[in-house]
Amino acid sequence: MTAAELLLFFCADGDARVRATALNCLCNWAQYEKHKHNGTTNKRKYEWISDHWQQVYTLACKLITEDNSKVRQVSLRAIYLLGLRFGQHETPADTINLSGGSIENASLDMRLSPKKLNPYRPKLPSLVDDAFSRVCDRLQDPSRYVRQTAAGLIGDLAKFVSEESLLLTLEKTVMSDRQVKRFDRLNGGGGVDKSSLWGPVVGGSSGRPMHRAHQHPQAAAQSAPISVDSISLLSTGALGALINGLEDEFHEVRCATLSTVTQIAAYNARFASLCQDILVDMLTDDIQSVRLRAVNALQTVGDQVPILNDQVAIVTSALAEDSVVIRQRIHALLSRCRLVSPPCLLSLLDGLLANLRLYPEDRNSVWSCAAAVGRRHPFFVEVCVTSLLRTHPWLSDQEPFREDPAYITVLLLVLNAHPHAPGMAAHFPRHLATSQAYLRELVPHLLPKETMRFSFVWKPSTDLCLPYKRQRLDRGLSDDVDDTTGSQLFRFLTSTVGLLRRLLADCVHTLHQRRELPTSPDKSAGEPMDTDEKPAVSASELKRRLARLGQASRQELRVCQNSLGAPWLGDLPSWLNCLVTAAQCLLAATLHQTTNPKLFITLLRQVKKLSLRAEHLYLGLTPQEVAAVRGLRSALSSPGMLDASTVSRVLTELLDVCLRTEDIESCVGRIQKPHAQLLHPPPTKSDVDSTGAGQTPAGPLPEIRFTAVLATAAVRVRAIVTGLSLQQARSRVRVLYRRPDTAGKAQRQCSWLPPASAWEVLDGPLMEPGGGELAHTTPHTKAPRLELQTTLELTASCWSDTATLEIGLGISVPTTEGNPDDDELAPAVISLLPPDVVAKVKLLPCDTSHRW
Structure with a gap:
């Protein structure tokens, strides 16, 4: 007995597990590809499955009707693999009487007499059509796992079937088109009236009704008798298969x-147009992952089929939900879709403005969406320009509030449409020139490159620019940077870096001069007053220059961080601010190492903390930049004393590598840092002091009630992290918390590593694993969006009955970077949340008679 015969024998075993395993082995044989295997055994498997595929296919069609879900799932996979490999062959005749195939759904004559020569009987369908019908039929399987498997296999088979078969999967009136009417005169003589018995039936491969009026009336009488009760009413094949899958009670299905609908709609425009309404309805699903898949599918459909007015209203209504992921994906969908009329444009704009009023933090995403819509629909914007800008035919209106986010949204829509529809400029009011100059400073990356010229003004004045940039623009900063290198925001950042470089270089030069001066009076001199005053004057000069450096860093770099155009610059201003502050603390420490030892240690800790943040929290750093940042910590090799020459050398290297105005253009967008959003518990701004007490949040704190006797509490934690790969998040992200029983050690935080299974990729491609340190990861690949869902379980100690727990998120620093002899100078975890943001949970025991 050969191995193949043995497998076929075990496919009829009494144990369902044996049957499933045997058929799964045959599936592995069907996956064999001849050009990838040269072994003798593999060749025999290939030859055997090529000669006996009909037998295996028939066996799989029989096993797919068993009551064991595992056997049905393996049989479904076998039908799928054989249908792909031998799709152009005819369906075996032995499968005609088996339910679920395209033969059963195509013609009743085949069921009555499959082998009899009949000129009216159509040709046997191809194997891929029959496999497609049987896989679609499994979407009505009792097991949700089988239905989920069938839904995932349809997409590959759909590439080889006809368009009519694909459209059948979206048919909603399945039973009305295939209604079976019982025949009351079965016991009477004569033939069976097939038209009244079966009704109009649509073929599985051609999609056309099979007319049976021309059949000979004695055809049924000469065939084997068939009862109406033997006809399967639940076996519908491809008819309405995808509708059943989209209406399934389990969200996995x-x-x-x-996902299958998205795959098919990508290459079939007619299918995409028919499923658009269904996908829009899926936006109202109760499960967030289903809504995300629906948005992805609509993005694929929107590239081929325009969206209608009522569909726009449904899509924009989904912007009211509290999930930031859903809102951002819908913004991306609206940016890519095609509208059919100007009313659709107005409806879309109303939805964006409502989203902006409800969630002001979405303004960057809303503005990007409005700019993209204006570029894609310039002629619709031209039709609606008077209503959008609210202009009067002959009266001059007052300029709206220039910083209103809603007004900025409308301006971005109009200005991005102007290059493709220049005729709308005749309807522009006079104040639009000043608004355009303001937007050039605010969001230059969302405006067209060419500046719109107005005939009624000469040149926008610099007084129209943002207040904190007006003075620097008036001084003619374009002398240092060429006008073609970037926008005014980029020129402002470049000039700021040049200013900080000069101030830091002056501080280093002052430190070098102070090191050369004597530190004690000359005993042989008659008047030692001159030598005593010089070090004091040098120290005061260094303090004055450090104060100027700190003031410039706060007023210039932090303005770039907080401006509305900050996303265009990435996290470069934040990284530069971190470096400049660390250098300032290092220079200040040289002044206090003998006069104020306590302040000296505090400054060293700050330098250590900031340098670790600059190296490990920011992505995209070059090896030279990493070495320059590590040089700041190399100056702290002897914490009790700082060498002025070492400090000067380290800061000079930092100036030459990280603060070069020539390299700022290459750093824009390259240096990024991961961002975290804590969804549960909800975070609040709080000024936490040394005692651990903070201001009361605006809303009530979430409460967790538990039995005090058990002495444990479980806190659900849910967060979204962007900018890290899945491997980095699993190994480096920590949940920070401060236990209520550590009131005497309020500054000490505890960290906990969530399990690897708590992480899940929401959307977007995964980044290439860096394989090394976080700072060396290249951020050019689109960052994935990772979701953390876990439970933090705490064992009670000795705190009071009611307590408050503080929770945050952080990223760990490699232990090799820390100093094992001084843990205070080497923080183990860096917070990922913004400053002064913490989540609080109130723990309330149910039984207050016990201390927990």
């Missing part, structure tokens, strides 16, 4: 079906 709905998600798999949406």
Whole structure:
């Protein structure tokens, strides 16, 4: 007995597990590809499956009707693999009487007499059509796992079937088109009226009704008798298969079906147009993952099929939900879709403005969406320009509030449409020139490159620019930077870096001069007053220059961080601010190492903390930049004393590598840092002092009630992290918390590593694993969006009955970077949340008679 015969024998075993395993082995044989295997055994497997595929296919069609879900799942995979490999062959005749195939759904004559020569009987369908019908039929399987598997396999088979078969999967009136009417005269003589018995039936491969009026009336009488009760009413094949999957009660099946719909709609425009309404309805699903899949599918459909007015209203209504991921994906969808009329444009704009009023933090995403819509629909914007800008035919209106986010949204829509529809400039009011100059400073990356010229003004004045940039623009900063290198925001940052470089270089030069001066009076001199005053004057000069450096850093770099155009610069201003502050603390420490030892240690800790943040929290650093940042910590090799020459050398290297105005253009967008958003518990701004007490949040704190006797409490933690790969998040992200029983050690935080299974990729491609330190990761690849869902379990100690727990997120620093002899100078975890942001949970025991 050969191995193949043995497998076929075990496919009829009494144990369902044996049957599933045996058929799974045959599936592995069907996956064999001849050009990838040269072994003798593999060749025999290939030859055997090529000669006996009909037998295996028939066996799989029989096993797919068993009551064991595992056997049905393996049989479904076998039908799928054989349908792909031998798709152009005819369906075996032995499978005609088996439910679920395209033969059963195509013609009743085949079921009555499959082998009899009949000129009216159509040709046997191809194997891929039959496999497609049987896989679609499994979307009505009792097991949700089988339905989920079937929904995922339809997409590959759909590439080889006809368009009519694909459209059948979206048919909603399945049973009305295939209604079976019972025949009351079965016991009477004569033939069976097939038209009244079966009704109009649509073929699985051609999609056309099979007319049976021309059949000979004695055809049924000469065939084997068939009862109406033997006809399967539940076996519908491809008819309405995807509708059943989208309406399934389990969200896993709905998600798999949406992925298949997305795959098919990418290459079939007619299918995409028919499923658009269904996908829009899926935006109202109760599960967030289903809504995300629906948005992805609509993005694929929107590239081929325009969206209608009522569909725009449904899509924009989904912007009211509290999930920031859903809102951002819908913004991306609206940026890519095509509208059919100007009313659709107005409806879309109303939805964006409502989203802006409800969630002001979405303004950057809303503005990007409005700019993209204006570029894609310039002629619709031209039709609606008077209503959008609210201009009067002959009266001059007052300029709206220039910093209103809603007004900025409308301006971005109009100004991005102007290059493709220049005729709308005749309807522009006079104040639009000043608004354009303001937007050039605010969001230059969202405006067209060419500046719109107005005939009624000469040149926008610099008084129209942002207040904190007006003075620097008036001084003619374009002398240092060429006008073609970037926008005014980039020129402002470049000039700021040049200013900080000069101030820091002056501080280093002052430190070098102070090191050369004597530190004690000359005993042989008659009047030692001159030598005593010089070090004091040098120290005061260094303090004065450090104060100027700190003031410039706060007023210039932090303005770039907080401006509305900050996303265009990335996290470069934040990184530069971190470096300049660390250098300032290092220079200040040289002044206090003998006069104020306590302040000296505090400044060293700050330098250590800031240098670790600059190296490990920011992505995209070059090896030279990493070495320059590490040089700041190399100056702290002897914490009790700082060498002025070493400090000067380290800061000079920092100036030459990280603060070069010539390299700022290459750093823009390259240096990024991961961002975290804590969804549960909800974070609040709080000024936490040394005692651990902070201001009361605006809303009530979430409460967790538990039995005090158990002495444990479980806190659900949910967060979204962007900018890290899945491997980095699993190994480096920590949950920070401060236990209520550590009131005497309020500054000490505890960290906890969540399990690897708590992480899940929401959307977007994964980044290439860096394989090394976080600072060396290249951020050019689109960062994935990772979701953390876990539970933090605390064992009670000795705190009071009611307590408050503080929770945050952080990223760990490699232990090799820390000093094992001085843990205070080497923080183990860096917070990922913004400053002064912390989540609080109130723990309330149910039984207050016990201390927990």
